Amino acid sequence: MPEPGTLLEARGLTKSFAVPRTAKGSTRLRAVDGVDLRLGRGETLGLVGESGCGKSTLARMLLMLERPDEGTVRFEGVDPFTLSGAKLLAWRRKVQMVFQDPFGSLNPRLCAADLISEPWLTHRGLVPAPKRAARVAELLEMVGLRPSDARRYPQEFSGGQRQRIGIARALALEPDVVVCDEPVSALDLSVQAQVLNLLSDLRDELGLSYVFISHDLSVVRHVADRVAVMYLGRIVESGPAEEVFDRPHHPYTAALLSAAPSLAATGGAKRERILLTGEIPSPADPPSGCRFRTRCWRAEDVCAEAVPVPPLGEPSHTAECHFPLEETPAVAGSGPGGGSRSA
Amino acid sequence: MAQKDMSRFRWPALLLQDRFAFAAALVLVAVAVCAVLGPLLIGDLATRQNLRDPGREPFSLDHGWAFVLGSDSLGRPVAARLIAAAGTTLSVAVPAVLCSLAVGSVWGMWAGYHGGWRESVSLRVADVILSFPSLLLAVVVLYVFSPSAVGIVVVLAVARIPVYLRTARAESAELRSRLFIDAARTFGTTGWASIRRHVAPTVLPTLLTVAALDFCFVMLTESSLSFLGIGIQPPDVSWGLMVAQGRQELQSAWWIAVFPGLAIVITTVSATVLAAWARLSTDPGQRWRHGLRRGGSRLRRPRPARGDVGPGPSPTAESAPTGEGPDLTETPPPPLAVSPAHAVSPAQAGAPVAGADTLAVDGLAVDIRTPAGPVPVVRGVSFAVRSGETLALLGESGCGKSMTAHAVAGLLDPAAEVVGGQARLDGEDVLALGPRARRRLAGPGLSIVFQDALSALNPVLTVGTQLAEPFRIHEGLSRRAARARAIELMERVGIPEASSRAGAYPHQFSGGMRQRLLIAMAVALRPKVLLADEPTTALDVTVQAQIMDLLAELRSEQRMALVLITHDLGLVAEHADRVAVMYAGTVVETGPVTEVFGRPNHPYTRGLLESVPAEQHKGSRLDSIPGSPPDPRSVPTGCAFRTRCPMAREVCAGHRPTLAGTGADRAAACHFGKELADA
Numbered sequence A: 001m002p003e004p005g006t007l008l009e010a011r012g013l014t015k016s017f018a019v020p021r022t023a024k025g026s027t028r029l030r031a032v033d034g035v036d037l038r039l040g041r042g043e044t045l046g047l048v049g050e051s052g053c054g055k056s057t058l059a060r061m062l063l064m065l066e067r068p069d070e071g072t073v074r075f076e077g078v079d080p081f082t083l084s085g086a087k088l089l090a091w092r093r094k095v096q097m098v099f100q101d102p103f104g105s106l107n108p109r110l111c112a113a114d115l116i117s118e119p120w121l122t123h124r125g126l127v128p129a130p131k132r133a134a135r136v137a138e139l140l141e142m143v144g145l146r147p148s149d150a151r152r153y154p155q156e157f158s159g160g161q162r163q164r165i166g167i168a169r170a171l172a173l174e175p176d177v178v179v180c181d182e183p184v185s186a187l188d189l190s191v192q193a194q195v196l197n198l199l200s201d202l203r204d205e206l207g208l209s210y211v212f213i214s215h216d217l218s219v220v221r222h223v224a225d226r227v228a229v230m231y232l233g234r235i236v237e238s239g240p241a242e243e244v245f246d247r248p249h250h251p252y253t254a255a256l257l258s259a260a261p262s263l264a265a266t267g268g269a270k271r272e273r274i275l276l277t278g279e280i281p282s283p284a285d286p287p288s289g290c291r292f293r294t295r296c297w298r299a300e301d302v303c304a305e306a307v308p309v310p311p312l313g314e315p316s317h318t319a320e321c322h323f324p325l326e327e328t329p330a331v332a333g334s335g336p337g338g339g340s341r342s343a
Numbered sequence B: 001m002a003q004k005d006m007s008r009f010r011w012p013a014l015l016l017q018d019r020f021a022f023a024a025a026l027v028l029v030a031v032a033v034c035a036v037l038g039p040l041l042i043g044d045l046a047t048r049q050n051l052r053d054p055g056r057e058p059f060s061l062d063h064g065w066a067f068v069l070g071s072d073s074l075g076r077p078v079a080a081r082l083i084a085a086a087g088t089t090l091s092v093a094v095p096a097v098l099c100s101l102a103v104g105s106v107w108g109m110w111a112g113y114h115g116g117w118r119e120s121v122s123l124r125v126a127d128v129i130l131s132f133p134s135l136l137l138a139v140v141v142l143y144v145f146s147p148s149a150v151g152i153v154v155v156l157a158v159a160r161i162p163v164y165l166r167t168a169r170a171e172s173a174e175l176r177s178r179l180f181i182d183a184a185r186t187f188g189t190t191g192w193a194s195i196r197r198h199v200a201p202t203v204l205p206t207l208l209t210v211a212a213l214d215f216c217f218v219m220l221t222e223s224s225l226s227f228l229g230i231g232i233q234p235p236d237v238s239w240g241l242m243v244a245q246g247r248q249e250l251q252s253a254w255w256i257a258v259f260p261g262l263a264i265v266i267t268t269v270s271a272t273v274l275a276a277w278a279r280l281s282t283d284p285g286q287r288w289r290h291g292l293r294r295g296g297s298r299l300r301r302p303r304p305a306r307g308d309v310g311p312g313p314s315p316t317a318e319s320a321p322t323g324e325g326p327d328l329t330e331t332p333p334p335p336l337a338v339s340p341a342h343a344v345s346p347a348q349a350g351a352p353v354a355g356a357d358t359l360a361v362d363g364l365a366v367d368i369r370t371p372a373g374p375v376p377v378v379r380g381v382s383f384a385v386r387s388g389e390t391l392a393l394l395g396e397s398g399c400g401k402s403m404t405a406h407a408v409a410g411l412l413d414p415a416a417e418v419v420g421g422q423a424r425l426d427g428e429d430v431l432a433l434g435p436r437a438r439r440r441l442a443g444p445g446l447s448i449v450f451q452d453a454l455s456a457l458n459p460v461l462t463v464g465t466q467l468a469e470p471f472r473i474h475e476g477l478s479r480r481a482a483r484a485r486a487i488e489l490m491e492r493v494g495i496p497e498a499s500s501r502a503g504a505y506p507h508q509f510s511g512g513m514r515q516r517l518l519i520a521m522a523v524a525l526r527p528k529v530l531l532a533d534e535p536t537t538a539l540d541v542t543v544q545a546q547i548m549d550l551l552a553e554l555r556s557e558q559r560m561a562l563v564l565i566t567h568d569l570g571l572v573a574e575h576a577d578r579v580a581v582m583y584a585g586t587v588v589e590t591g592p593v594t595e596v597f598g599r600p601n602h603p604y605t606r607g608l609l610e611s612v613p614a615e616q617h618k619g620s621r622l623d624s625i626p627g628s629p630p631d632p633r634s635v636p637t638g639c640a641f642r643t644r645c646p647m648a649r650e651v652c653a654g655h656r657p658t659l660a661g662t663g664a665d666r667a668a669a670c671h672f673g674k675e676l677a678d679a
Helices: A055-062 A085-094 A112-122 A129-142 A147-151 A159-171 A189-206 A217-223 A241-246 A251-259 A301-305 B003-007 B011-017 B019-042 B078-114 B116-131 B134-144 B149-176 B179-187 B191-228 B239-249 B255-282 B284-300 B324-328 B401-409 B435-441 B463-474 B479-492 B511-523 B541-558 B569-575 B593-598 B603-611 B650-654 B673-678
Strands: A006-018 A028-040 A044-048 A070-075 A095-098 A177-181 A209-214 A226-231 A234-240 B359-370 B373-385 B390-394 B416-425 B446-449 B529-533 B561-566 B578-583 B586-592 B660-663 B666-668
Touching (some): A028 A209, A055 A177, A095 B179, A112 A129, A112 A147, A112 B191, A129 A147, A189 B603, A226 A251, B078 B149, B078 B191, B134 B149, B134 B191, B373 B390, B373 B401, B373 B578, B390 B401, B401 B529, B463 B511, B479 B511, B511 B541, B529 B541, B541 B561, B541 B569, B666 B673
Parallel strands (some): A044 A209, A044 A226, B373 B586
Antiparallel strands (some): B359 B373, B578 B586, B586 B666
């Protein structure tokens, strides 16, 4: 049963890929391993994690670019994987994607107008052919480009402008949900701010919901209402953005926050940092029990034995950890004091 | 970078540039014209026998143009028969090529786009067809069934399908993983629609090139079959058949066999030349290279070779008396906009005495050669760094920060060229050194850490061997001693179980470990200056923190000067002592990080700092700099930042601001730098 206001919901999503046998004899790489997600109408859900944590695979499953091994995706209560034909097309319309790479996601042989109107070649009824040119101009203006740019080719635009074309193309089908996979990480800082502003303007104007995937915490912090932190294919912590960033419960979230270089450190005052040792283990051979235990400074024996289960009581802010950092009044920019390995 | 310009080149213009390709095209057009208009021109001349006068010598116009190449043993004019044969040859080759192209490419794109079993089955079918020698297959089939033109076309078409199938499959399988195909899937565009819209336009140019090459093969096969007597049958005539008929009389009447032979050779060579040209001109990478060579040779002449210049002042900085002139005009700045005024030395800009600097870069200018002329990408960069200090070169993509580092390290791409300035390492200009002297400096003097550690390490050598290399080259150590030093070094940079892992290959290490290896290699010979070009951009934040700490430790341990090239303001804030902010190929502001970030004296620095989605902006609109960084080919006149600057006034369009002191140890290249500093 979807909760009222829930637009997109994922339950127990699991996806694994076949890999050559690893040292420990595993042949499956579990990119996403039992992920639950919920996106409310008009909400922005930030998905944070380092490379290889499965956030892009998760996004691809939400868009039906990959079929999950287990679990379901529901959009307004309908599972798209059971649909076909016209109903599937109608579903496709509702969920669209903005890709990370503004160079690879636009076919270099098509001009801006062709790129933006491409979805209408499949969804023929949506915008009648005579009105398409006008609608393209409208969309171009909406994303801050000139209607006269319609005949230009992707290679004639800068990275930020290309990303705007990608956004216009995603909006061509008038979706309800836009999944943004690292939409600004390929852009320069000065341009990144423009695109972030554009995304938030469009959300307000069109009532869009975003799943916003990024490895950049400051960006997610800026746009997201709720945040889910991923590590090795699982969501280890989720909750309202403010709470997660200000009072992280999971040691990994705390470490991530503390590792991100920030301008606040200017002045040479070395802030206390949690410096994690080692790197993210291979998803083909994840550690037993808690996945973060190999890099966690709070790990004890129980962490290797049992998979931590989030507490049932508090549904808004949960962390999968045996020893969450609840009491520690962590402040952004400086790591939690107790038990941290500082540099 | 020049692809945009190059795509404007239309192919006839490109064809005219290449004499060989043009001649080849003319030959093929002539053959095609003969084939089409031949029957009208010659009527029945080709088959009319004249037994009274066989074997006429060639090169005589006594009997009309048809006999200009002589006549054969039945008195038929060779020239007329050649023209008639062109028609027959093309009528076999063209349909055969078109059929196999159509079937093979559609099949291949379908197999490649879908992958999976469709791909495997298609490839096995192709393998089976290819495993029969196609000429032999044709011989057998044509021998069993009666030889006919249609038979040849069918056999050759089937035999050549795998060639197109495999090419189309490979190209579309590569496209399958491209993001724009994924994007199409998110709209619901799948299967044939996606192939038609995205795959076919991308794959077809390659396939047409293959077809041109294949045309030669088919033509030769048809000639061979006709020569063997199982191809085209008399009274029809083809070039192969003519050679076959003329070979008995080769000694008495050489022209009967030689002219059709020549026709075969010239046509096939032309088709090959044209195919090679088409491949070059449709591949953007190749075309770019092609243009470069021309551009390069044209450019180099007017300039004195760099090797001739001693360690004295650079020629460009001296020989630019019109330095202020071009800046006042409305035309884009000339390629050599490095006037003496721009080459402000750090000493003048408020930095401490140059003698204390380990590395002092002064007025460095780098051009990239493009077919459209030289493009200045580094336009007078000056900065200095002392030992034990970290200087951050901060800038957005395309601002020339990496190019600056590569120029200083002597690692510029062949297309780029240092056209002015100095880089003094302990007082010695490394840019003026010869390659041999430079190589001696690489390692103990200056070394560099790259962004992409995987491609910076040699994949086929063990890391132990690679780390031992600097010791073997520079210190002449034995293999064993160098290896011991390498293991020591691996331990120093924090690689666990160093002695056993020295025998491993780079791909067996994680991203962070690879970066550690690269750093180990760079600091092996205790360089005076370490250039770190985006050393952590490819890494995750938790690993980035480890690497930055390692760099900081090594810097203080070895008293290195560290030049950190990055676009990350946070990284600069945490790890650098001083910063040089770059924009459009120049340094626009320098100073201690705390001061520059605390109170920027250049509007660009200020804009950058305000663009950071930091806490205070939460949920609200971010302040951003309008527009995007300029293309190096069209940098605005005067101040490069003026088109995006909120403070720009008239003076900014006319005069390019130079780096001028705005406070102790600080400088900004802005007409209002002083005002910003005092505000």
